[in-house]
Amino acid sequence: MSYTNGSDPIGGVSDTVDDHAPVLVVKNLTTTFATPRGPLTAVDDVSFTLRRGTALGIVGESGSGKSVTARSIMRLLPKSNVTTTGEVSINGIDMMALSAKELRAMWGPEVAMVFQDPLGSLNPVMRIGDQVAEGLRIHHKVSRKEARATALQLLRSVGIPSPQTRLDEYPHQLSGGMRQRVVIAIALSCGPKLLIADEPTTALDVTVQAQILDLLSDQQSERHMPLVLITHDLGVVAGRTQEVIVMYAGRIMERARTPVLFRDMKMPYTEALFRSIPKVEYPSHTKLAIIPGRPPTMVGAVRGCRFAPRCRYAQSRCVEEEPELTPAVDRDHVYRCFYPVGTPEGEQALEINRSNGRLTPEGELVGVS
């Protein structure tokens, strides 16, 4: 392994590398937690690859396994009660084979992460400048003075006003949006080749959310750096990613290029998520379509499609056997459903459910308010 000591933390890595070589390869990733009730499979056989310069969105409800996927890739999960199998390689380096010491060398220069709660990921008793410079001092072995200068540049590049004074302030003196900018500056400080953002805007206001997302996409395209953006909000991934993975109960349910997914979603779960978002175009007091119930707890073996109990399209076959990831018309578009949305099979399934009383005439599940 060689670490790019020479790479410029502001400009990112040089652009001479092959653009089509995948930066992140995840193969058959499965993460299981040992719980008192038995093993809980939070991530179940997840595979995907990510090329340079692309942004990938991972979308799903709480408990769908999206954050655990990110933490498994980073190897941030505790050792004591977690088993992770499968392959994860970042720029050809096998993450699963690394020792704790080697991992520390990876975090920062190779892969960095932005977490949901900016206050929780900053050290409250350390000056902001020192926190931003810390990674540089450790990984790039630069002098204190140099690190401070770079930290200043980083704060400026993430759009923090008067960065000179901010360097010597503490996290509590900043607003939530400014703190998240600092966290992003820290993540970017060592010029990572991959950035994972886990719900980076969930704790923030709409206006600030838009700014942070813009900042992330700007940095991503400027540095030609792949980005994994994890969120529960389809609205967040729509404008800012090239590819989207929809997860449910630890499984990939649908994967497609972003425009394709929004134009031609095949998976009933994606459709249900989409329908539950209140949209500004709706007149006020529109009754929202909801997904009844809750995601299943992933303890023990699961039969059939995991979304079947909450699905408008579900037939008896869905409860019996689990669909495989099926390719759709578009390249790179796969989904996991027997009765996909917008196909004759799907329409037929809806019709059957309507006639056997599982759905109301309007097409909503019966017994749901």
Next chain:
Amino acid sequence: MAGTGKAHLRDPEQTLLRAEDLVVEFPIGGTGAKVHAVSGISIDLVEGETLGLVGESGCGKSTTGKAIMAIPKPTSGSIKLDQVELTSLDDESLRRTRPVLQMIFQDPISALNPRRTVRDIIAEPLVVWWEEEEGRPATSVLFERYGRLFQRVAGVITKPLHYLMPLAFAALVLWIVSEAVEQRAWEGALGWTQVPAQIIGFPVLAALVAIGAVLLAMGLLWLGLGFIVPFGVVSKVLGKVSPAVGLAAAAFATATAVFMVWRTWNSFTGWPAWVLRFHLIGIAAVVVAWFVASLLKPSRAGASGIAAALVAVVALQAFYLAGLDGVPKLGVFVLSAVIDLVLFRLVRKQAAVRAEELRARAEPKVREMLETVGINPDTALDRKPYEFSGGQAQRLSIARALILDPKVIICDEPVSALDVSVQAQILNLLEEMKARYGLTLVFIAHDLAVVKNVSDRVAVMYLGKICEVARPDELFANPAHPYSQLLLSAIPHPDPLIEAHVTQVAADLPSPVDPPSGCRFRTRCPLAQERCASEEPEIREVAPEQFVACHFPLVGEAAQ
């Protein structure tokens, strides 16, 4: 924005809730500076309407919601609920308005007590007000009233009590052993014990000190607990007692207490006397305090009088013994401590019985409420809040807010902590409850799409002022205030073909400690002119039912 004015308010006769010129300021410790959280906001609601309050964090929307509830009371301004002015009410009268005006909070998990069952949490408002109706304030109300005193005293007392009780017991045993050993040594049967016997004399002293300390603590406990528990329980068990009987009882108790103190003051000598006297004073003080309380508030005299008499009689028995010759002093100490403990136990048991009774009475209503909000009562009743997901916990909060059949509910970011799919469930539930119970809602949120979905009228807030008030469909189609437009542009669209075009503005809100002059939005406003800094815009109607506080609105005649 940043305007004052009341052009958007409707006829006071029609409105159910009306807040005028609401100002909330928080002083910054010691500096004399103030956080201007809310600066002159006026809003009104007609019955059955939902008002959406929307704005960024720090715009004062939550403070406005809380000011309406008077937690804390606004610095100035008027809040009228059903033509009753809330700001001039005293604490007790304000508390009596709570059943009409309820609140739902952002974080459902922390809004529910993690140590109580769903059954208790949902039933509590009902139980409190049943007790009120019958003239028996619930223990929780008493705790609220005397809680601070109780907490302080309990904190001081419980720790030493825990350590001292076993110590006192151990010392007592050692003392008895040492007495026996000493006797034998005296007889010369066991010569080797003579030296230890000198040392063993120490436990005797230790025993007395420990027991003395326990008694001291008991005296304090009377002072602290005596106000709350016996009064609450006596009033619960006996119900309404006529004030005349209560006053007589209290007078008798006071006489007894004074007699008791006088009679036993000189029964002891040396340091035990002071411990005992302190104990006596503690009890007498409680009795006298109740007497005074019953004189001041004759409506409550019945219960306080009986409680006072009860304590006085029990205490009198213990101290009468103290006057008898031949009863050892240590025995009196122990006896008085035991009587205190038994009394406390009794009181707690009775409280539990009464609580059980009320819980049984509330159960049908609690079950009905849970079913209404879509939770299965059979499985949920005995579980605790942390066993529920965020969405379910928010349903519980809604059930708790609804159980008293309120008229107005203030929803402070009720869906901000929830997932999109769950958010839709809760929004639909609120709409359904509104239709079913004819509720009037104040809905506070930072997500415009959510606010639009639930509101009949939306007020956009910025830095403690109102920018724009309009019907949601108009506001979203044609925002008149530049700030409304900024907020709208920031909404993420679930459609990749719509490019996010956020109007570029200075990132952060100005400090509410020193807000900008004139229009408060001018520092971030793309259209700001000199006039905006010098003159604060007044709210005016720019289109039918669309009110805006801006010199250069984007809608209406003035718009270019």
